[in-house]
Amino acid sequence: MHSGSIVKQATATARRAALIALLGAAAVVGAFLAERAYFQEQIRTATERLVKANRAADLILLADERLTMSANMAAATGEKRWIDRYEAEIPVISGAIMEAVALAPPPVADRFDAETRAANDRLLLLERQSLAAVERGDTDRARAILDGPAYAANKRILSAGTNRFVNSMIAAIDEERAAVQRHAAIIVSLVLLLSLSGAAILWRLFNATLADSETALLEAEQKIQTLATNDILTGLANRSSLREGLDAAIGRADRGGTKLALLMIDLDRFKPINDRHGHLIGDLVLKTVAQRMSRILRRGEIRARYGGDEFVAVIEYAADDTVPRTVSRRLIEELSEPMDFEGLSVQIGASVGFAVYPSDARNEEDLIRKADIALFRAKQDGRGTVRMYDSTMVADIDAWAKAEDELRDAIIAGEIVPYFQPLIDLGSGELRGFEVLSRWQHPTRGLVQPADFIPLAESSGQIGPLSMSILRSACEAALTLPNELPIAINIAPQQIQDEWLAPGILAVLNETGFPPSRLEVELTEHALVADLASAKRVISSLKSVGIKIALDDFGTGYSSLCYLSELPFDKIKIDRSFIKRLHEREESAKIVNAIVGLGRSLGVPTIAEGVETEREAAFLREIGCPVAQGFLYSTPVPASELPKLLASFSIATEKRAVAQRGGESRRALRPVASAASAR
Numbered sequence: 124m125h126s127g128s129i130v131k132q133a134t135a136t137a138r139r140a141a142l143i144a145l146l147g148a149a150a151v152v153g154a155f156l157a158e159r160a161y162f163q164e165q166i167r168t169a170t171e172r173l174v175k176a177n178r179a180a181d182l183i184l185l186a187d188e189r190l191t192m193s194a195n196m197a198a199a200t201g202e203k204r205w206i207d208r209y210e211a212e213i214p215v216i217s218g219a220i221m222e223a224v225a226l227a228p229p230p231v232a233d234r235f236d237a238e239t240r241a242a243n244d245r246l247l248l249l250e251r252q253s254l255a256a257v258e259r260g261d262t263d264r265a266r267a268i269l270d271g272p273a274y275a276a277n278k279r280i281l282s283a284g285t286n287r288f289v290n291s292m293i294a295a296i297d298e299e300r301a302a303v304q305r306h307a308a309i310i311v312s313l314v315l316l317l318s319l320s321g322a323a324i325l326w327r328l329f330n331a332t333l334a335d336s337e338t339a340l341l342e343a344e345q346k347i348q349t350l351a352t353n354d355i356l357t358g359l360a361n362r363s364s365l366r367e368g369l370d371a372a373i374g375r376a377d378r379g380g381t382k383l384a385l386l387m388i389d390l391d392r393f394k395p396i397n398d399r400h401g402h403l404i405g406d407l408v409l410k411t412v413a414q415r416m417s418r419i420l421r422r423g424e425i426r427a428r429y430g431g432d433e434f435v436a437v438i439e440y441a442a443d444d445t446v447p448r449t450v451s452r453r454l455i456e457e458l459s460e461p462m463d464f465e466g467l468s469v470q471i472g473a474s475v476g477f478a479v480y481p482s483d484a485r486n487e488e489d490l491i492r493k494a495d496i497a498l499f500r501a502k503q504d505g506r507g508t509v510r511m512y513d514s515t516m517v518a519d520i521d522a523w524a525k526a527e528d529e530l531r532d533a534i535i536a537g538e539i540v541p542y543f544q545p546l547i548d549l550g551s552g553e554l555r556g557f558e559v560l561s562r563w564q565h566p567t568r569g570l571v572q573p574a575d576f577i578p579l580a581e582s583s584g585q586i587g588p589l590s591m592s593i594l595r596s597a598c599e600a601a602l603t604l605p606n607e608l609p610i611a612i613n614i615a616p617q618q619i620q621d622e623w624l625a626p627g628i629l630a631v632l633n634e635t636g637f638p639p640s641r642l643e644v645e646l647t648e649h650a651l652v653a654d655l656a657s658a659k660r661v662i663s664s665l666k667s668v669g670i671k672i673a674l675d676d677f678g679t680g681y682s683s684l685c686y687l688s689e690l691p692f693d694k695i696k697i698d699r700s701f702i703k704r705l706h707e708r709e710e711s712a713k714i715v716n717a718i719v720g721l722g723r724s725l726g727v728p729t730i731a732e733g734v735e736t737e738r739e740a741a742f743l744r745e746i747g748c749p750v751a752q753g754f755l756y757s758t759p760v761p762a763s764e765l766p767k768l769l770a771s772f773s774i775a776t777e778k779r780a781v782a783q784r785g786g787e788s789r790r791a792l793r794p795v796a797s798a799a800s801a802r
Contacts, residue, residue: 143325150314165303169296169403170465172226176292177400177467179223180285186216187243187281188667191269194250197257198265206254216243223288231291239284242277249274293401300403356406357413360427365435368425369487372437373480383439384447384477387494388416388454390432391472391506395620395657400467407464408471415457419450435491444479444511451475451509459507474501478512496520503582527583530576534589539563539576541597542759543610545768546730546752549744554772556609556643558752559597560759561589577615586615591627598637600762604769611643611673616650619657625664639668645675645696651686662690673730677718687725695722699733702753705742712742719748 189212197205220240224232249268256265268274352364360368369385376383390412397405409432416426416436425437436454440446458473476497484490493512499520501510533539543557563571580586594612601610618624632639644665651658662672673694674686687695697718704711715731722729731743734753743751760768 143321162303162307165299166403167465169299170407170467173292173296173401173403174465174467176223176226177289179219179226180289182219183216183223183239183243183285184282186212186219187246187278188663190216190246190250191278191667194253194265195269198253198262198269201257201260201262203258206257209250209254213247227288227292228295231288231295234291235284235288239281239288242280242284245277246274246281249277296403297401354428357409357428359413359416359434360425362427362429365425365427365429366487368427369437369490372425372439373487373490376439376480381439381441382444382479382481383437384479385490385494386436386438386447386451386454386475386477387429387491387498388434388436388458389474389498389502390434390458391474392620393432393471395622396469396471399622400469404464404467404469408462408469411462412458412471415460416454419453419457435494447477447479448509448511451477455507455509472507474498474506475509476501476512477509483512505582523579526579527585530579530583530585530589533563533565534585534592537592537596538565539589539592540761541593541600542761543597543600543765543768544752544759545757545772546611546750547756549740549748549751554608554769555750556611557601557604558645559593559610559612561593562759562761581615581617586617587621587624587627590614590618591631594628595631595635596762598631598635598642600765601641602635602637604765606641609641609643609671611645613645613647613675614650616647619646619650619661622657625661628665628670629668639670643671643673643694645673647675648677648686651690655686655689659690666691687721687727692727694728694730696730696732697748699753702731702733702739702743703735705739715743715748716746719743719746723747 190209193205193209193212196202197209220243224236224240227235249271253265253268256262256268352361352367353359354361372383375381390408393405393408396408409428412434413426413428416434420426420436420438424439425435427435429435436450438447438450455473455475458471461468461470476494476499478484478490478493478497480490483493496516497510497512500516501508503523504510539561542560542562544560545557546555547553548555561573561577563573563576565571577586577589580589590612597610597612601608604610614624621627628642628644629639631637632642646658646662666672671693672691673696674690674692675696676698677695686692695718697715701711701715701718705715706712719729728749731739731748731751732753734740734743734751734755736755739753740751740755757768
């Protein structure tokens with residue numbers, strides 16, 4: 124065959140091969156783009172439905188609370204304006220229920236209709252009966268209807284049904300997403316199968332004459348390799364390519380005499396968002412994290428998804444060891460900014476631990492391990508922190524793990540028990556309630572103070588079980604107290620983000636038979652700063668059943684006044700640091716006076732913590748602070764000593780009454796003289 128014909132044949136063959144390849148590539152690209160567009164549209168639609176369902180559920184609960192409030196106020200005051208307000212809210216809740224039914228799949232809608240709508244109808248019937256009694260002037264009958272068990276039971280049914288509706292919607296949306304993903308996977312598999320088959324045929328037909336085909340196949344192989352080494356969700360490097368890139372970076376550092384830092388990044392508050400809003404929103408959060416990391420890191424620097432909600436960045440630098448710390452803080456700041464998805468706003472944070480090559484480790488495996496150890500320390504020391512590896516951390520981790528196991532066993536064994544410190548009326552000297560504190564009755568260390576185990580419980584995720592255990596024991600012990608005496612218990616900032624906090628507290632109250640009206644929950648400003656939206660939900664849920672809310676450690680943060688204006692607190696507790704310096708610094712006295720005045724103007728009682736001297740009590744009494752607690756009156760006592768403590772206050776009250784009847788004028792008797800000396 125002539126060389127000319129060979130060239131022509133090769134050219135024609137090459138053209139046919141190129142045409143077939145181009146058509147095949149166009150088909151593959153078109154299929155991928157179509158699948159991508161379809162998948163994105165399904166995600167957008169599902170997200171919009173989920174957001175609307177959440178809004179409808181929130182509106183149902185809000186309208187129900189407004190209806191309940193109007194009915195209660197009408198029964199309490201007999202005023203017609205509350206009946207008018209009640210009637211105005213009925214279309215709101217009816218519209219919200221109709222919207223929820225319209226959004227839900229048939230099984231979810233049927234259950235919601237049979238459960239929540241029915242409960243709402245029964246509540247409306249009872250409330251209208253109550254309002255009818257109000258219009259007749261029979262407010263006692265109206266009050267009896269609203270306080271009756273049928274009304275309370277239907278309130279619970281409506282609330283539980285609404286929550287189940289939201290959870291069912293999340294599950295339904297997740298199932299839709301899974302179905303779309305399965306469909307997409309089938310399409311991708313078919314396209315890949317067809318592509319591979321076509322490539323094999325082309326290879327067999329044209330391998331002998333088309334040298335360029337080899338180059339094209341090599342390029343395709345390189346693209347496939349890229350996909351195999353990248354995280355599909357975020358587009359970042361996966362573990363495999365991380366190790367390859369890290370090995371190359373170590374080689375560059377050795378050749379240039381430079382350093383590199385491996386940053387291990389863990390997302391804070393990601394799991395609650397994933398649990399509450401579903402994996403659809405969780406995936407969007409992870410994608411946004413990857414995008415924000417690219418804003419901070421330089422072009423070419425390694426960024427990878429290590430697994431779950433953990434990410435890795437590798438920073439190469441000359442000598443200044445402040446560089447990785449600065450980059451870490453910038454990453455935390457960037458990742459802590461709110462994220463908005465179709466009207467839904469969520470906020471996470473991040474903790475970072477890092478190790479430096481070659482000072483901390485001499486190979487990639489050791490560098491990753493030590494950065495992970497530093498991350499563990501960062502999470503121990505508090506969310507949103509940065510820690511650099513040092514050699515003492517390994518021993519600390521072993522000790523911390525042992526302490527976690529010991530604490531977990533102590534909670535199960537009931538070794539951590541409630542202690543009670545009385546709250547005293549500064550005017551009459553009478554007992555007004557107790558704050559519940561915790562002590563660890565350790566079998567070998569004796570009585571362990573909360574400062575030695577509460578931080579461990581918070582960082583290890585055991586603060587929830589610990590709080591519920593203390594609350595249960597405290598409620599059982601407090602049942603023996605006079606009915607009017609409440610108890611107050613502290614809630615840690617991390618617990619605010621737990622969507623099961625309010626249901627857990629209500630379950631303990633139901634289990635022990637302790638009245639919600641006698642429980643006060645104390646929240647610190649740190650809890651509000653961590654997640655104000657969650658705090659609002661928790662406060663609303665607890666107050667709806669009669670539990671009171673106190674703002675603890677007031678004055679120690681930066682936005683206390685803002686929270687007082689936004690949240691319906693029942694009490695304000697003045698931080699003990701101000702009381703301690705009451706007579707040492709004039710500013711402290713002015714601040715305490717201002718807080719008491721602020722509480723008076725808002726109609727919110729104030730409680731002074733840490734009162735230790737009669738001089739402090741006299742000052743607080745003079746400026747009108749109503750209630751105090753501290754070692755002046757009693758140290759915290761275990762439940763077994765409550766009867767003795769109650770008896771001592773009863774004797775003191777009786778002596779004051781006798782003195783007043785006899786015309787004596789003397790200073791109020793301190794009820795527990797030995798308490799202050801027992802500090």
